[in-house]
Amino acid sequence: MDWIVTTRWIAAAGLVLGLIGILMRLGDIMNRPFKKDLSRERGRAGRGILYAFTLGMAPWEKESTRLHWFLYIRGILFHVGIFTAFGVLFASPWIDQFHQALKVVLVLVTGAGALAGFAGIAIRLHGANERALSIPDDYFSVFVCSLFITGAFVSLLAPAALPFFYLVTAFMGAYIPLSKIRHCVYFFYSKFFFGAHFGHRGVIGQSRSKYAE
Amino acid sequence: MDERFTAERFQLTPEKMAVGLEVLRKRMNRQLKASLEVCVRCGLCAESCHYYVSNPKPEHVPAFRAEQLRKIYRRLEDPLGKSAPGWIAAADLDQEMVEMLLLTAYGSCTMCGRCVINCPMGVDTRLIMRTARAMLTAMDMTPEGLKATVNVHLETGNNMGVTTEDFVETVEWMEEELQAELDDPSVKIPLDKKGARVVYTLNPREVKYFPYLLQAAAKIFNAAGENWTLSTESWDATNYALFNGDDAAAKKLAQNLERAVNHLRADVLVMAECGHGYRSQRWEGENWVGHGYPFRVMSFVELQAQYIYEKRFELDPTVNSQRVTFHDPCNQARNGGIVDEPRYVLRHVCTDFVEMTPHGVENYCCGGGGGMLSMTDFAKERMAAAKAKADQIAATGAKIVATSCHNCLDQLDEIKRHYKLDVKIQNLSELTSAAIVWKKQ
Numbered sequence: 001m002d003w004i005v006t007t008r009w010i011a012a013a014g015l016v017l018g019l020i021g022i023l024m025r026l027g028d029i030m031n032r033p034f035k036k037d038l039s040r041e042r043g044r045a046g047r048g049i050l051y052a053f054t055l056g057m058a059p060w061e062k063e064s065t066r067l068h069w070f071l072y073i074r075g076i077l078f079h080v081g082i083f084t085a086f087g088v089l090f091a092s093p094w095i096d097q098f099h100q101a102l103k104v105v106l107v108l109v110t111g112a113g114a115l116a117g118f119a120g121i122a123i124r125l126h127g128a129n130e131r132a133l134s135i136p137d138d139y140f141s142v143f144v145c146s147l148f149i150t151g152a153f154v155s156l157l158a159p160a161a162l163p164f165f166y167l168v169t170a171f172m173g174a175y176i177p178l179s180k181i182r183h184c185v186y187f188f189y190s191k192f193f194f195g196a197h198f199g200h201r202g203v204i205g206q207s208r209s210k211y212a213e
Numbered sequence: 214m215d216e217r218f219t220a221e222r223f224q225l226t227p228e229k230m231a232v233g234l235e236v237l238r239k240r241m242n243r244q245l246k247a248s249l250e251v252c253v254r255c256g257l258c259a260e261s262c263h264y265y266v267s268n269p270k271p272e273h274v275p276a277f278r279a280e281q282l283r284k285i286y287r288r289l290e291d292p293l294g295k296s297a298p299g300w301i302a303a304a305d306l307d308q309e310m311v312e313m314l315l316l317t318a319y320g321s322c323t324m325c326g327r328c329v330i331n332c333p334m335g336v337d338t339r340l341i342m343r344t345a346r347a348m349l350t351a352m353d354m355t356p357e358g359l360k361a362t363v364n365v366h367l368e369t370g371n372n373m374g375v376t377t378e379d380f381v382e383t384v385e386w387m388e389e390e391l392q393a394e395l396d397d398p399s400v401k402i403p404l405d406k407k408g409a410r411v412v413y414t415l416n417p418r419e420v421k422y423f424p425y426l427l428q429a430a431a432k433i434f435n436a437a438g439e440n441w442t443l444s445t446e447s448w449d450a451t452n453y454a455l456f457n458g459d460d461a462a463a464k465k466l467a468q469n470l471e472r473a474v475n476h477l478r479a480d481v482l483v484m485a486e487c488g489h490g491y492r493s494q495r496w497e498g499e500n501w502v503g504h505g506y507p508f509r510v511m512s513f514v515e516l517q518a519q520y521i522y523e524k525r526f527e528l529d530p531t532v533n534s535q536r537v538t539f540h541d542p543c544n545q546a547r548n549g550g551i552v553d554e555p556r557y558v559l560r561h562v563c564t565d566f567v568e569m570t571p572h573g574v575e576n577y578c579c580g581g582g583g584g585m586l587s588m589t590d591f592a593k594e595r596m597a598a599a600k601a602k603a604d605q606i607a608a609t610g611a612k613i614v615a616t617s618c619h620n621c622l623d624q625l626d627e628i629k630r631h632y633k634l635d636v637k638i639q640n641l642s643e644l645t646s647a648a649i650v651w652k653k654q
Binding site for chain 1: 247259276330500504550
């Protein structure tokens with residue numbers, strides 16, 4: 001078995017470990033009680049949920065993201081980079097057969113994503129608030145994810161780097177359930193609860209009331 | 214050690230620690246767990262907090278506050294929190310942490326929810342802070358003023374210990390005053406009227422210090438031809454257990470009003486212009502008591518808008534000709550969706566209404582929420598954090614700041630004096646009442 005195939009299996013093992021950990025996390029949260037809201041609705045929870053996962057995520061919708069649009073866009077680039085790197089990972093056995101135009105797009109997206117990731121570490125180190133908030137795992141998790149995107153980026157340019165990409169993947173996969181990277185699972189819960197709560201109360205995502213000007 | 218927490222009851226014992234951690238375990242539902250897990254500590258929430266806007270330091274970032282409880286949570290529930298606590302900043306609930314929780318959950322957070330609305334991840338920091346408060350309350354570490362307010366309410370039926378005799382006398386006095394003012398003896402303030410459509414509640418401050426607000430409400434009800442009443446059985450709109458996180462106490466207080474409305478067989482419970490009282494009974498009450506009410510709960514602000522929409526009385530907005538701005542109480546707007554109604558009212562009862570920036574759901578908390586006014590220990594920080602609101606008010610050029618919450622009213626009045634603002638603070642119903650063109654019934 002050559003080095004590429006061996007490391008591919010190691011990556012698969014890491015991802016399986018990660019998946020098991022994530023499933024355990026999911027099992028844990030699903031075993032907790034769900035607090036059903038007994039109050040009479042003023043708005044529709046469904047519309048709030050829809051808003052939370054769509055327009056509510058637009059950079060102009062919240063004061064926080066309007067004020068920090070640069071940081072927010074950086075975060076989006078970073079996450080798009082991660083998702084793209086996963087795409088590259090799963091298609092990597094055929095990396096030599098990628099169409100040149102697709103390759104250029106993937107290189108640009110992963111390159112920007114990796115840069116955005118490493119910039120995130122610099123921002124955490126530089127900003128007083130970010131420094132005060134950050135815990136060691138924050139730096140390390142962002143570093144590992146940035147390395148993962150870098151692995152995809154480098155592999156696209158030089159497929160000989162695939163073993164590096166696979167080894168980083170293996171480590172990241174196994175580390176996900178233990179680290180802050182697992183927010184990728186809880187994100188869907190928190191946004192759902194946010195949308196349902198404020199939608200039910202008629203605060204977000206509702207049509208105009210008869211009293212609106 | 215902060216000198217405010219040197220009393221013996223603030224000292225952590227193994228028994229207290231067990232009680233506090235048990236509260237955290239019991240409250241760990243999906244909503245709380247998701248909020249504890251999902252924060253990525255990006256810090257984008259910083260400017261959403263009026264404490265931070267007024268005094269920008271890392272300790273005032275909402276995520277920093279929530280992080281204090283997260284540290285305990287990670288120590289309790291995270292595998293790495295047990296084996297490598299330093300790596301994920303997990304911490305034990307020790308004396309130092311108790312003090313940190315007191316300073317963050319009680320001392321510098323009004324649970325206004327502005328950070329919740331602004332969090333890109335949907336973290337409910339308000340829920341996290343209330344959980345921390347609940348833990349401290351279970352450990353008998355609630356700041357004295359708030360503790361006393363809840364206890365007085367539980368013991369006497371209202372948070373100021375007003376006797377039924379005093380309550381009835383005040384109501385009768387206000388009825389006479391209103392009849393004299395309007396020269397109309399048909400005007401009534403009904404007490405315990407069975408079968409009334411509406412039961413109206415009051416903030417005890419109205420009975421004790423500002424009875425003219427009851428007079429204003431009564432004028433509106435009478436002008437609208439409403440079939441309404443007050444209840445002597447239970448009339449206090451407030452529920453400070455919302456702020457100390459004690460759900461058992463909150464349930465008892467919510468049940469008091471529920472029973473009174475049921476005994477009078479009313480269709481609607483109308484909450485006085487009291488932000489947290491409205492939120493408690495309208496949004497939290499049914500969850501505390503564990504079932505839906507057989508009646509509707511609404512805010513007096515909503516009812517005023519409805520009366521005006523239905524043209525139940527004639528209005529002359531020129532009597533309120535000075536520039537008016539509106540302060541949205543967090544518990545009505547951000548936490549209850551009442552944003553358009555007060556503006557609809559103001560467009561009809563005054564001639565020059567201007568908005569603050571920001572306003573509505575994104576309005577800054579005045580600093581009087583979260584039971585802050587009852588916790589005099591934190592008064593200095595409260596007034597410092599109110600600078601954001603003072604600047605907002607000053608920028609409008611308004612002469613009147615209207616609001617629809619008693620805690621906001623008090624806090625805005627203090628802000629006015631502290632920051633030397635040339636404004637008058639008024640309840641919305643005062644402006645509505647003044648604008649009513651009275652027609653003898």
